[in-house]
Amino acid sequence: MTIQPTTATPPYPRLGELYSALAQALDTKSNNRDVERLAREGDSDWSLLSDLREALILTPLRKYGADDEFIHHLDQFIKHVHASYLRIVSTISLDGMSRDEALPILIEHFFAFQAIGILKAVWTDDAPDPAAFLNPEKYPLEVVLDWADGSHTLGKAAFPDTADLDNREKVTRWANGTQLPDLGSLKLFLDALAKNGTDAQRKKVPGLRKWLLLARALTWFEREANPLHLRQIMNRHIRNGHQQWDIGKILSLAAIEAGKKLEMxxxxxxxxxxxxxxxxxxxxxxxxxxxxxxxxxxxxxxxxxxxxxxxxxxxxxxxxxxxxxxxxxxxxxxxxxxxxxxxxxxxxxxxxxxxxxxxxxxxxxxxxxxxxxxxxxxxxxxxxxxxxxxxxxxxxxxxxxxxxxxxxxxxxxxRFVEVEQPKNKMGALPFLMYDTESLAKRAPNYRKPDQRVGVRTVDNQIRRWSQLSRHASFGSVDVVRRLLEKGASVDLLDDSDGSALLGAIQRAADRNEREVLDLLLAHPHNIKTLNQRTARKRLTPLISAIDYGEPDVVAKLLEMGADPNLRGHVDDQTPLYLCIRNMGGQRAAQSIRTMVLKSLSGDRDGVVRETLRRYGVGVAGVFGDKQSMFDAMRNPAGHEIFKVVTDRVVDDFLRRHTVEKQLQIARSLLAHGANPNASHAYPAAGRTPLMLAVENDTPEAVELLMQHGGDPFARDAAGHDCRVHANGFRSGNVIQHFQQIGVM
CATH class of the missing domain: 1.25.40 (Serine Threonine Protein Phosphatase 5, Tetratricopeptide repeat)
Structure with a gap:
């Protein structure tokens, strides 16, 4: 039976606690079982966290009537604070500290600093005086109401009937700080003011909807931060020019001081x-x-x-x-x-x-x-x-x-020498190496052409393939031909959901040997096989064919029924996006060099780390973030090996992916319905194949994609369209093309 350990309250608030606090400050959902569970148990379910921002905060605020621009700024603020906080939690140890010791430091040097950021993002000219809003001697709600017309005037305008005296008095209590409004009461007041107020008052309602909400949140946080004086702290940050504090250093010094109690x-x-x-x-x-x-x-x-x-x-x-x-x-x-x-x-x-x-x-x-x-x-x-x-x-x-x-x-x-260690060495090597003796001994069984065979690695792992897949992957042309003649199915998959066709494409790309591939392309395949992604590396035959770079192979797969929009690779690319990326010539080559360097260094983003995990790079560690390869590269011999390997990778890439070949591939994909406006999350959120063609400065590709519906005015997640990208990447040829057709 598992015994749940009794744990002291951790010095860092859990993410669930932070989301719960924000929801209480905004009064969006004070009772949410998911957030309560995360606050109590920690990060027990990542999917709950991924939904919290929308379900707990943003959706209720939309119902309240907050405008889209404010929602966008708040969304970006929450994402930023979430990510910044995780970087602190995952790097800075607070071993000897209690929550009571750590929280005031976090409030003063992190949360208060971040709060100024959201106020700066949403503040406009038509707004309350920010100095008054942050004045510790004033109530934030009173400042907002006075900006609009005063609490007494607004309360009476919104609720003119004597039967509404209670609601009118509520507005007065908000202003004098004796009552914190709930979100429903705020909405009732603002809707009534929009209906019953004067023209001037009604014009203030959109601003009031935002500023009253922020005033409520600021008041709630200030009360919770007591005995700290939150607005005094925020004003101090502002006087210092909103200068970024080294919160890691501040926390580390505090932890060292607290740790003196545990010197023994x-x-x-x-x-x-x-x-x-x-x-x-x-x-x-x-x-x-x-x-x-x-x-x-x-x-x-x-x-x-x-x-x-x-x-x-x-x-x-x-x-x-x-x-x-x-x-x-x-x-x-x-x-x-x-x-x-x-x-x-x-x-x-x-x-x-x-x-x-x-x-x-x-x-x-x-x-x-x-x-x-x-x-x-x-x-x-x-x-x-x-x-x-x-x-x-x-x-x-x-x-x-x-x-x-x-x-x-x-x-x-x-391990300790005194005890006998387990003999389970399965998977002990950091790479995959097949037992060549085992491979050589196993002759093909033509009487059972669909027989599945187990292939042993030198560290005792077993891979199960169909005979056809095994011999296709090793380039055994005569064996593959004979198995096909005996009726071997081309649709059988291996343990990782790979097909013989996929193995043959990879063999052709790695060894420049395509005899087996041509044999398999001559046989009809099930649509499901053509569109099957491998479990680990997320490869499909079409994605691998585009990596291979031969237009006739891509065209044949599309004719056979491959889906032109089925995404693959760890970064979830569409075939067209991958094709346009490969068209980039020296720009794409530089991107490859950067990616290789990232994979070797400690400067790895989440996609690079996940790629190293999925490709089984053992020295990259459990999380794909170990720097062993980068450390080896620092010495002269390692650096020279890195340079030679990278140069060969880039030279092979440029040889296989000429602009002419990639244009042929793009034409085939577009003719079969590939989407030139498909949004991608990586490496920049919201980028489309057309944007990538602009970045690569290939006007032929831009023209081709626009002929098939590519939208030069579509925006990425940062709000940038193709015109911005053309200028930003100094794509002179594309700029000239856009000017000629009236896009710029």
């Missing part, structure tokens, strides 16, 4: 840090010494840390002790407690604990519920991408990848 724990913790290193070779007696050190640390914690703020470290190292002892099943419960106790407390250490816990759960294979909980937390803190299939938080390939990470995190030399 440093020595026993240091012994565990050394003795329970995951990778350091162990000697006889180390296991017993580490066990004694754990007992000593537990005793010191009970004496010097009765609140249990550092207890996560004890559970973490207990878990490690069991792993290094070969008792992985017993380690799991300690890791479970370490994760819960370090959540919203341990900063970057929390990520390290979760990484080890996920690798352990993947290695065991029977701890999927716990692994699912960990993945939800990792997604919520933006350490991992949201699942492609929202119904399946943990995909099958991830178990395989996490087994690999387990062997990488806990190599044999780091």
């Amino acid at each position: 724990l440093k020595e026993p913790f240091g012994k565990l840090f050394v003795g329970l290193s995951r990778t350091k070779p162990k000697a006889d007696g180390d296991r017993a010494r580490a066990e004694a050190d754990l007992a000593d640390f537990a005793g010191q914690l009970a004496t010097h840390d009765p609140e249990g703020r550092s207890r996560y470290a004890l559970e973490w190292y207990r878990g490690r002790w069991y792993v290094l002892s070969g008792q992985c099943d017993r380690a799991l419960e300690h890791y479970r407690q370490a994760v819960a106790l370090s959540d919203y407390r341990a900063g970057a250490t929390w990520k390290e604990i979760v990484g080890e816990a996920m690798a352990l759960a993947g290695y065991l294979g029977n701890a999927k519920p716990f692994l699912k909980q960990l993945k939800h937390r990792a997604i919520a803190l933006e350490l991992m991408a949201t699942p492609m299939d929202e119904k399946k938080a943990v995909e099958d390939w991830e178990l395989e990848e996490l087994r690999k990470q387990f062997h990488h995190l806990f190599p044999p030399q780091g």
